[in-house]
Amino acid sequence: MKKELIDLAKYRLNKAKDTLSDSKKFIESATLESTVNRIYYSMFYSVNALLITMGLSSSKHSGVLSIFNREVVNKGYLEKKWGEFYSDMFKRRQKGDYQDFVEFERQDVKAWLKKSEEFIGKIEELALKNIEK
Numbered sequence: 001m002k003k004e005l006i007d008l009a010k011y012r013l014n015k016a017k018d019t020l021s022d023s024k025k026f027i028e029s030a031t032l033e034s035t036v037n038r039i040y041y042s043m044f045y046s047v048n049a050l051l052i053t054m055g056l057s058s059s060k061h062s063g064v065l066s067i068f069n070r071e072v073v074n075k076g077y078l079e080k081k082w083g084e085f086y087s088d089m090f091k092r093r094q095k096g097d098y099q100d101f102v103e104f105e106r107q108d109v110k111a112w113l114k115k116s117e118e119f120i121g122k123i124e125e126l127a128l129k130n131i132e133k
Helices: 003-029 032-053 061-073 080-098 106-132
Strands: none
Touching: 003 032, 003 106, 032 061, 032 080, 032 106, 061 080, 080 106
């Protein structure tokens, strides 16, 4: 793998972790919609990093989601529940950002935050294995 791609994948993994850190702060000081946005984006950045290590990419969020499910989840690199969670957060972020009168429950957002941390850890593990190859 080219050094530029390794550097980009590592940058995106760090960006995922930084954004996850932001979401932990947001849950106490910002709207729940903003927190859901940051949770989703932390996951999105990590998935982008993984796809880079696989020689894959998409310019659209829906494309990243599709490739992730096809190439990672459906091929057994991650359990199906993680693909479902990523898809769910994609939909929740879109609702929170683009629909009116959307309300999230604090307890749900806290659970998604915790689960996203585990998700990102699993994605990082896969990405780093690919980098080491």
